[in-house]
Amino acid sequence: MSKIKKGDIKKVVLAYSGGLDTSIILKWLQTEYGAEVVTFTADLGQSTIEGGAELEEAKRKAENLGIKEIYIEDVRDEFIRDFVFPMFRANAVYEGVYLLGTSIARPLISKRLIEIAEETGADAIAHGATGKGNDQVRFELAAYALNPDIKVIAPWREWEFKSRTDLMNFAETHQIQIAKDKRNEAPFSVDANLLHSSSEGKVLEDPAVEAPEYVYMRTIDPQDAPDEPTMVKIGFEGGDPVSIDGKKMGPADLFGKLNQLGHDNGIGRLDLVENRFVGMKSRGVYETPGGTILLTAHRAIESITLDRGAGHLKDELMPRYAELIYNGFWFSPERDMLQAAIDASQTHVEGEVTLKLYKGNVIVVARDSAKSLYSEALVTFEDDAGAYDQEDAHGFIQLNALRLRTLAARNRKS
Known part of the structure; x- marks a missing residue:
């Protein structure tokens, strides 16, 4: 150009x-x-x-x-509905921890x-x-x-x-x-939206020095959070959150509520040295209170509604998807292709997840869905009334061990 x-x-x-x-x-x-x-x-x-x-x-x-x-x-509603929610269907995190709030x-x-x-x-x-x-x-x-x-x-x-x-x-x-x-x-630069706040530069430029407490604006110090846990129930439909404690809410209002819960319980702080797309490393302090809660809840509802193969494939695709967003390729054919696959996996991701919020922690305590793939009859330690024949495991193991035994036999000879 x-x-x-x-x-x-x-x-x-x-x-x-x-x-x-x-x-x-x-x-x-x-x-x-x-x-x-x-x-x-x-x-x-x-x-x-x-x-x-x-x-x-x-x-x-x-x-x-x-x-x-x-x-x-x-x-705000468009931001959460058309950009944040699709990203959270993928459980996208960049370099394992960053929830991509600015990106x-x-x-x-x-x-x-x-x-x-x-x-x-x-x-x-x-x-x-x-x-x-x-x-x-x-x-x-x-x-x-x-x-x-x-x-x-x-x-x-x-x-x-x-x-x-x-x-x-x-x-x-x-x-x-x-x-x-x-x-x-200014002591540091700030960018904020409904998903997160990010702080960079000046007092944060040395990654060997702890960020001062005044940098944090979206969360209280986890040590100052209540001594009693906060219980919250999040409802999902099609992979997206639709309710909190049984109350239906629009995208922006729901996220605002999650942010408040996260703030009050010191949830969502991240001190990160990341690899920028332009080639340098950068230290940033991020706060994503509602997003941190949502990510845990979404993975929990997927754990009982998503097939193993689909779930594992999603986890393999996620780092690439997250990198595309981080690098600025939201409007790219490859992101569209990945989104189509991700969205197809979310058809039956519905139900409710109960969480315990406590001093910076998000703890899953229950999950329930009419589309659950979890079967008590299969996993019980009690009499399963013939739901699972344990003798079948012998052949399963023998077939999977065949190549390992062949390799071991060759290696023992040499």
Whole structure:
């Protein structure tokens, strides 16, 4: 793709958080490209966390910078229903532990950027991801998958700013509001949505040093959690959670409830050094309270409703599926193929799982389903009334041992 000529861009849709960096980017697009800017702010759950103040502040700042077309959209239900739930059907975790809270939000944002560009006649989209991170890849791969001709502006890869001081000076020159605490660099960078919060950089850059307690914003310290366990029952249909303690709930509300339960019991903290797609290792502190509960519950209901072969195949496919999401390939044919296989396995994944939440732990205590494959008649230590003939095991073992015995006989000779 050829380099973008600034005179070719008349209108650009910016993924806008209202923070200092994207406010500077907004003004930079106006001054450097001479382009009209449309802002898009996605409510992915940060409005729940911040009481809506963050979204209102984004709108006010955009208006102050002369923006006429401001999109602020509540996409929480779509986020959970169409992105988070499909991912959890796969039990997806990256590098064994990370629940992909940032990764899974990016394709939805890119999808709406492309749609808004088409609605408003914009030539390009823009994002505030840096040239060192994964998000630039996720935003842009998703955008090109949806519109191969879209132009993407990534200011962090273009502008000449070399330091935080340069950004501050630009903000002051163009009368961009700077919060008082921004005069000193933030102790760490935060990204949040309904699924999780992530903290990176500054005080967290040395993986040999324990993260300070003030980094955690979504969970209480497990040591401070109640001394009595919290019991919760989660209902599933088609592999997705649909109820808590028998009460049917919509996707966003259900996840909000799980987040509260996780918060109150100190569940979902993760301190991780991960391998970024762009090639470097990065240390992050993640909090995924509701997601941690859901993952345990989903695996529990699968344990009684999913055939062994299907379940083991899913577990083999999962690392590849998780890597696709982490690397930004949500809108790819291979992810669609894997999703189709995963979704086919979930037809009979229904029932209820009872969990005990206690000081950072999620403990399965019961699971029940009308579609259960578990048979007490087969596993009982009492009289099974002929349900299983134990003599059949002899032939089963002999056949499976045949190649091992053949190998052993050869090895003994030599």
